[in-house]
Amino acid sequence: MKTCISCGMPMTKPSDFPLEDESKDYCVYCARPDGSMQSYSEKLAGMTGFLIRTQGLDEEAARQLAARNMAKLPAWKTTAAD
Amino acid sequence: MKKTSRQLQKEQTREFLLKTAYEYFSEHGILNTRMSDIAQAAGVSHGTVFLHFATQEALVTEVVETYCGKIALRTHELAKSCTSIQEVLSAHLEGIQEYEPFYTRLVIENRLLPPAARDAWINIQSAVSFHFGRVLERTRGEKQVAALPVSALFNLWIGLIHHYLANGDLFAPDGKVLERHGDTLIEYYMKLIHYETEEEKHGREAHESQKGEMLLRAPWREAGRSAF
Numbered sequence: 001m002k003t004c005i006s007c008g009m010p011m012t013k014p015s016d017f018p019l020e021d022e023s024k025d026y027c028v029y030c031a032r033p034d035g036s037m038q039s040y041s042e043k044l045a046g047m048t049g050f051l052i053r054t055q056g057l058d059e060e061a062a063r064q065l066a067a068r069n070m071a072k073l074p075a076w077k078t079t080a081a082d
Numbered sequence: 083m084k085k086t087s088r089q090l091q092k093e094q095t096r097e098f099l100l101k102t103a104y105e106y107f108s109e110h111g112i113l114n115t116r117m118s119d120i121a122q123a124a125g126v127s128h129g130t131v132f133l134h135f136a137t138q139e140a141l142v143t144e145v146v147e148t149y150c151g152k153i154a155l156r157t158h159e160l161a162k163s164c165t166s167i168q169e170v171l172s173a174h175l176e177g178i179q180e181y182e183p184f185y186t187r188l189v190i191e192n193r194l195l196p197p198a199a200r201d202a203w204i205n206i207q208s209a210v211s212f213h214f215g216r217v218l219e220r221t222r223g224e225k226q227v228a229a230l231p232v233s234a235l236f237n238l239w240i241g242l243i244h245h246y247l248a249n250g251d252l253f254a255p256d257g258k259v260l261e262r263h264g265d266t267l268i269e270y271y272m273k274l275i276h277y278e279t280e281e282e283k284h285g286r287e288a289h290e291s292q293k294g295e296m297l298l299r300a301p302w303r304e305a306g307r308s309a310f
Contacts, residue, residue, distance in 0.1 A: 010155060012162075054211035056233030068201055 005075040006030035006043055026075065040076055096134045099124055103145045108183035112142060112191050139196045146188070146199035153181050154209040161213035167227065168272055170217050171239065174210050175264045182260055186247045211236050228275045239271055 002011045004027035011027050014020040018031030026037045029046075038046065047066035051057045057065070070076040085093075102124040106115055117138050121128045135141035157177030164170045178185045188195075192203045215232045227235070246267065250259040278286070 010158060050212070050215075051208065052233070054215040054232050054236055055207060056231070056237055065201060065204060068197075069205065 004030055004073075006037060006070075006073060007047070008069070008073055037075070040070070043076075044070060092134075095126070095130065099126075099131060099134055099141075100145055100148055103141060104149055104184060107145060107187055112146070112187050113194055117141065143196045143199045146195060147202040149181065149184060150188070150199075150202035150206050153178060153185065154206045156180065157206065158209045158213070161210070164213060164217060165220070167214070167217055167221065167275075168268060170210070170213050171268045171271065173213070175243070175260050175268070177210075178206075179260045179264070182247075183257065186250055186259075189244045189247045207240065210240075214239075226277055228277050230275075235275055238275070242267060242271060 002022075002025065003009070004011055004025070006026045007030050009016070009027045009029065011017060011022075014022060016027050017024050018026065018028050018035040018037075021035065024031075024035075030038050030043060032038055032042075044063070044066055047070065048059070048063045051062035051065060052059060055062075099120065103115075103120045106120055106123050110119070117131050117135075118128055120141070121131045124131070131141070135144065157174055160173035160177050161170050164173055188203050192200055195203065211232075214236050218227060218232055218235065221227060246253050246259050246263055250257060253259055254262040256262075
């Protein structure tokens with residue numbers, strides 16, 4: 001089973017992949033409409049927004065949590081350390 | 083490169099220690115447990131535990147990250163094909179029920195855990211809130227659910243479940259809170275967040291007014307025996 005390198009989501013079916021392209025290592029939620037992968041800042045904003053919208057977290061607490069989670073993922077290990 | 087038998091044995095011991103610690107934490111609590119308790123439960127020397135986990139914090143973090151990862155994945159697997167809120171809630175409870183004693187410890191102790199362990203705990207909530215939000219957005223147009231933000235509806239549910247788990251000794255002394263109360267809590271929650279249509283509102287008001295009239299005519303009221 002593939003796991004998204006950008007957010008860690010398990011990818012088990014074609015619709016989990018951007019444009020249903022199963023050769024990709026990132027998921028549909030980490031892709032832009034053209035299928036390319038979102039940048040670090042786009043993904044950080046997306047994850048922060050998700051935490052606020054669905055769990056009601058404080059904006060700064062949500063941003064820090066999202067950044068800590070991203071730092072553990074293959075796509076952002078180096079970026080987050082910069 | 084093929085692993086040597088020594089490497090394999092080391093990995094197996096590590097796995098065994100993680101599993102032993104998970105079981106011990108489930109029964110006795112996470113922060114109450116000492117490294118020597120884990121060594122004793124696993125039947126190994128104190129030094130062996132330290133060889134794999136330099137500090138208690140490292141052991142706690144790895145156990146919590148490992149098992150929170152399993153719970154999040156299991157919940158995700160169960161919830162990904164759900165198309166109604168009720169199904170998501172059932173999937174959520176089924177996912178955590180397999181790990182109920184450990185999950186309950188996390189409900190009680192999560193604020194006191196090392197930061198990385200606490201993050202892993204919040205990630206379980208994110209796995210659930212992702213599917214909760216996905217289904218809720220889809221059903222919004224059908225006006226089935228009260229017009230409140232996703233976060234308010236989600237936190238109402240999580241607060242309810244976690245309150246029952248945290249005080250499990252009062253709600254289900256046998257330790258199986260979700261088995262005993264899970265279905266009822268889903269039913270009550272669904273009624274609570276249900277969006278009332280105009281037709282349903284009129285029906286309810288008519289029923290309530292009829293009930294009120296019957297109460298006024300109740301014989302015990304006429305006999306003056308009411309305690310109220």
